[in-house]
Amino acid sequence: MQKAAIVILNYNGEDMLRTFLPSVLKHSHYSIIVVDNASQDDSLPFLENDYPQLRLIELKENSGYVGGYNQSLRQIKGEFEFYILLNSDIKVSPEWDLNLITWMEEHSNFAAIQPKILSYQNQEYFDYAGAGGGFVDSLGYPYCRGRIFSSIEKDTNQYDDPIEVDWASGACMVLRSSCFHEIGGFDQRFFAHMEEIDLCWRFKREGYKIGYLGNVKIWHVGGATLSRTNPFKTHLNFRNNLLMLYNNLKKERFLIIYFVRLGLDFLAAFSFLLNGKSDDSKEVFRAHLAFHKLKNIKQNYPLAPILSNKDSNPLRKSILWDYYIRGKKKFSDL
Known part of the structure; x- marks a missing residue:
């Protein structure tokens, strides 16, 4: 079995591959696999002509982040001890993959980790997706060290320490392959967005830990496949957040949180x-309807038993209260 594979999922990302593949090739030690999610642009001819040395997995249809990685990682199951999932719009730093894998080898109780994720456009600032490690509050809202809602912190090395977190970003995350396949991979119902938070929550329910390694830096463009201003992204975020809570909470606790979230989500729609942003407002309501359809579809993985609400839910304070009422805009202020 080989040590690790860097697996890059691509969908109509020829421009991003042209820009960022040279950085990945230059600074990486492990095998690189590009998975094409049925692109309609010239991604495949570009890869075949310019990078014939790279292993290429071609999928027949675009099944999103979730389906793309589930299918491709099943194809290479048993070949690698670790998977490094890497977005196509990321610039990496020297030794980045070697440092991440070395840390994972030294911490066998961790199923996943992420590096420090900075913005490619504003390189002294954290990126929206993952930043300095992810957390979840008691109502299911995700936030990060370095990014709470739309407030982005400047990187002054304040989050360079390695710590345990609630979730690692799907923009760049290392997975212990045995753990990934043990719990059945990503939940196929998510398609894209928050699937990595759900995955990490399920890892934690199995007794594994999730980590953040702050001395490894990467730079992320973000929104390369689906713009942050696209109403469909709003739909996925609201829908999948509810599905994540439904998957990982006891029924009684989920119902309590769901009724609170009904009010908060409708406030968000009004905002x-x-x-x-009338289209985004409509997508909030559509997301709730879509959630009720999805929750009755059987998941494609075995669910670990929920031993207690305390064990299954991070139960952090309300980030909404801290951010909007107490005015705490930085993680260090919490």
């Missing part, structure tokens, strides 16, 4: 409407 979208006031700000001229």
Whole structure:
């Protein structure tokens, strides 16, 4: 079995591959596999002509982040001890993959980790997706060291320490392959967005830990496949957040949180409407309807038993209260 594979999922990302593959090739020690999610642009001819040395997995249809990785990682099951999932729009630093894998080898009780993720456009600042390690509050809202909602911190080395977190970002995450296949991979119902938070929550329910390694840096463009201003992203975020809670909480606790979230989500929809984002407002309601359809579809993995609410839910304080009422805009202020 080989040590690790860097697996890059691509969908119509020829421009991103042209820009960032040279950085990955230059600074990486492990095998690189590009998975094409049925691209309609010239990604495949570009890869075949310019990078014939790279292993290429071609999928027949675009099944999103979730389906793309589930299918491709099943194809290489048993070949690698670790998978490094890497977005196509990321610039990496020297020794990045070697440092991440070395840390994982030294911490056998961790199923996943992420590096420090900075913005490619504003390289002294954290990126939206993952930043300095992810957490989940008691109502299911995700936030990060270095990024709470739309407030992004400047990187002043304040989050360079290795710590245990609630979730690692799917933009760049190392997975212990045995753990990934043991719990059945990503939940196929998610398609994209928050699937990595659900995965990490399920890892934790199995007794594994999730980590953040702050001395390894990468730079992420973000929104390369689906823009952050696209209403479909709003739909996926609201829908999948509810599905994540449904998957990982006891029924009684989920129902309590769901009724609270009904009010908060409808407030969010009203806020979208006031700000001229009527399409986003509609997607909040559609997301709730879609959630109720999805929750009755059997998941494609075995669910670990929930031993107690305390064990299954991070039960952090309310990040909404801290951010909007107490005015705490930085993780260090919490």
